Amino acid sequence: MHSNPSLSTRLWATALWVAVGFFVLNLLALIGSVVVSSFGTRWLGTWLPAGFTTRWYAAAWQEFQLDDVLLVTFQVAFSVVILSGLLGVPAAYAMARREFPGKRALMLLFLLPLLVPPITYGIPMATVLYQTGLGGTMAGVILANLVPTVPFVILVMIPFVEQIDPRIEDAARVFGAGTFRLFVHVLTPLLLPGVLAALLLVLVRTIAMFELTFLTAGPTSQTLVVALYYSVFAAGVRAVQAVDAMAVIYMLATLVWLVIALRFVSPTQIVSRAKQQNAH
């Protein structure tokens, strides 16, 4: 890029790369030590465990009843994905295509759940859910998780809708298609890549959503990340390696979807929604 960089520029660049390298190295080592520990037999005062085994996975599976927990996790996650898709995509379409009174206030309403951290609104929300009898049930957990995901889908989908040529829809209308048929035959195929990307991110976010699930889940509606929290919290009750094995299973359950999602979106988009979309 720069044909003749000065010494200070090069020193500065080197210092930055060392800092980034140090960060990434520690991050990978941190994740790595969980993985190594989950396969280790006894690990005390050495660089690596004394031996390797896979029995902690069987132990964790049994002790933490992971088949139940995983079933709940995926039931919650897929319900949230389907519901937030059904609610969010039509809303995004309306927000992208129509100007109506109160649109700015509505936009603010959709932005707020993404700006206010979950633990702040989660406590009043859990109170309301417990009073209506939904607290502690799977329905309550699903409803709680919709609060950040529906606005997320709307905000991701608005630019996707905007880039579709409205003349295509006009043509469909001319040929007599109502809003419903327009959605099924014209918009759904066009929007599919965007919807898929948004819903995959919703899936990842819901599996990893700790605070809202933690505040609203009962013993039978815990997702994997909440079960992991409780087992780390009660450290010493169970073998460390079994907890690590559970952590690895959680990582796999999250990362599989993240890898698939990253085929459709760039990592910066996950944090700053759809900004890149406007850039080009």
Place this chain on the structure above:
Amino acid sequence: MSATAGPAPTLRLRLAARGLDTVTLLVLPAALVILALFLYPFLYGLWLSFRPKDGSLLGNYGRFFSDPFLYDTIWTTMRLAVPVTVLNLLLALPVAFRVRLMRRQRLLTTILILPITLGTVLVAEGMLFYFGAQGWFSRTVMTLGLSSGPVKLTNSYTGVFLSLLITGFPFTFLLTLSYVTGIDSSLEQAAATLGAGPRSRFRHIFLPLLLPGLAITFCLSFVQAYSVFPSAVLVGEPARITRVISIAAYQAAFEEYDYSMASAIAMIMGFTQLAVVVAVLASRQLAYRGPAGGGKG
């Protein structure tokens, strides 16, 4: 869908002219869900916080601000969230400027998305061992001769600080990167053509254009750090040094079952966050606000 079909087509047309037709109605289900599950509980919590067990209007708030065990949590949380956010921003900005020039950013950004995706619980779980007395970090420090005894960074202020750095830095960095790459590079080239060095290009071109974005990045990162919960419990010292405000709210709700008090603490948490966000965004008004694109618009 055909609710407006009854009276006369004129009403329907008049509504459509104002942007209200069946397509607009599609926004309703989502809006109702957010109203019922977000806005209503929030307002209900606000109302509930003024109805404490002792019956007085401001009983909860009076109790919060007279009990050091409670009001100290604001200071405890600020002491963690403000330094971490400033540090994250100071680290993210120069790194984003470097990465902007890279062709292959994807590997780095993918690695950095990991801690955000995996979440604070997993990071805390990993930290317990990695930064513990027997962990790889401690062993490396000892091997390099930087310390004679084992280094334990968990169960302390440092532990929570590090966990906020590990999950917060990638978040701050990726946000900053999206703002930095949003600036038209022809502006920089123009400045360079006119003879500006890297330092003055940054000061006079980038910084004024970036300030609004950096203010928003600061607010979002701060709000995340301020609501720290799992890592404050798992890798901190939740009884004393890292007893953050979310722990106080959680204990009031789920250990004392005093939902009124819990709502009051949640409201105080929300308003202290809001105060910082408003202060930062108000100071943003002093900075340049305008297009960050090229002259052709």
